[in-house]
Amino acid sequence: MAKILLISGSPRKGNSDHIISRIFDKLAGEKDIIRLREEKISQCLGCSVCFDTQECVQKDLMREIIVKFQENDIVVLGTPNYYDNVPGLVKNFFDRLSPLYDTDLKGKKLVVIISAYHEPGSESLMNCEQAIRNFARLQNMDVKGVFHFQGQEVDDVQKDPKTEGKIDEIVTKIVAL
DSSP states (O other): OOOEEEEEOOSSSSHHHHHHHHHHHHOOSSEEEEEGGGSOOOOOOOOOHHHHHSSOSOOSTHHHHHHHHHHOSEEEEEEEOBTTBOOHHHHHHHHHTGGGTTTTTTTOEEEEEEEESSOTTOHHHHHHHHHHHHHHHHTTOEEEEEEEEEOOSTTHHHHOTTHHHHHHHHHHHHHHO
16 A cells, blocks of 8 residues: 655644544554644755755755655645635645655655645636646656545634535545546
8 A cells, every 4th residue: 555645734723634634633553644734844045955965964854754755655635725826834845855866766655635725726726736736847846646525714624514525525635646
């Protein structure tokens, strides 16, 4: 069975985090979860040393997270949509994965969960999705699914009667990978 890493990119314990937590609870097998808001990850310095060395000059928790990222077959990223994009936590996470640029992530499977106030299919959500697809393309990752959830307030997704069914659909998709 595939090893699965779930990443919550939400700066608060809200909709995206709830969805990632529920997926984690429903998945069997080898899995791990990282909540970026709980990790001490420094900002990318933009020094580009990692492009030559495949290692970041910063000595923080990101080194351990990179190892987890490499060891898993499937990555499930949950993020809210902030201003038509991923929040700063997720953008910094993408930047700090630069040591892996064009190396170990080729063919790694990525499943994306985006929660936002906007309706699925909106321009705002599509812009956020495109930012994630750009990251995946640059890292040679294979996007296997993108799922949108609508919700603004912290518990909107939990109140939606369709949420659990959609989460079950996502879990089925992940298991089939």
